[in-house]
Amino acid sequence: MKNPIVKVCGLRVEQNLRDVDALGVELLGLNFIRTSPRFGGDLSPTATKALQGKLVGVFQDQPLEEIRAAIEHFALSAVQLHGAESPDMCSTLREGVVVMKAIAVSDEQSLAACGAYASVVDLFVFDTARPDGTSGGTGSGFSWEVLSGYVLPVPFLLAGGIGPDSVAALRAFEHERCVGIDLNSRCEREPGIKDPKVIAKILEELR
Numbered sequence: 001m002k003n004p005i006v007k008v009c010g011l012r013v014e015q016n017l018r019d020v021d022a023l024g025v026e027l028l029g030l031n032f033i034r035t036s037p038r039f040g041g042d043l044s045p046t047a048t049k050a051l052q053g054k055l056v057g058v059f060q061d062q063p064l065e066e067i068r069a070a071i072e073h074f075a076l077s078a079v080q081l082h083g084a085e086s087p088d089m090c091s092t093l094r095e096g097v098v099v100m101k102a103i104a105v106s107d108e109q110s111l112a113a114c115g116a117y118a119s120v121v122d123l124f125v126f127d128t129a130r131p132d133g134t135s136g137g138t139g140s141g142f143s144w145e146v147l148s149g150y151v152l153p154v155p156f157l158l159a160g161g162i163g164p165d166s167v168a169a170l171r172a173f174e175h176e177r178c179v180g181i182d183l184n185s186r187c188e189r190e191p192g193i194k195d196p197k198v199i200a201k202i203l204e205e206l207r
Contacts, residue, residue: 001173004178006025006027006206007181008028009183010040012043013193021051027056028051032062052075055074055077056077064089067079068093080125081100085101087116090117094120099122101123105129110146111147114150118154123155125156125159126147126158141166157178158173160182170206171206
């Protein structure tokens with residue numbers, strides 16, 4: 001993988017958000033799932049004003065109007081949907097923002113879920129499937145070999161347990177539709193507080 005887009009997700013504190021942005025990452029994820037320890041919906045819009053064009057709102061099975069309100073309030077440029085959102089909802093949201101759909105992956109059969117969304121999203125985010133089948137990240141990885149079966153034209157980000165020890169594997173990984181990575185729990189000091197030094201080291205080794 002060369003020159004990947006890097007998204008850092010689950011930021012919830014203003015200074016930490018600024019520190020991570022200063023590293024030169026392309027996308028910054030704000031979590032709007034209220035049950036998450038990384039909930040970032042309490043940030044003020046003034047804290048994110050200078051980051052327009054970089055902000056991705058992360059949602060899971062939330063009403064369309066709630067998502068639209070967050071898009072407007074925080075000037076989000078993209079949304080990342082982690083639940084069972086319908087293709088119709090994705091299509092509607094795509095009229096105003098970039099739409100990213102998270103797909104839980106455990107094996108090659110998991111990729112069949114992409115078919116219904118291929119014409120209504122801009123990016124897939126391939127994350128590790130939970131053993132209980134529920135939605136959301138796990139902090140652990142999955143075998144990227146299963147992605148050899150992904151042949152749709154929609155580009156994707158790799159997510160799920162990516163950390164400093166993933167760099168060699170990332171550099172060796174090749175897939176024509178893979179455009180970047182999603183960093184989260186393995187780059188934290190505590191939930192929602194990222195470690196800029198860890199992220200900087202990953203960026204330096206990747207780039």
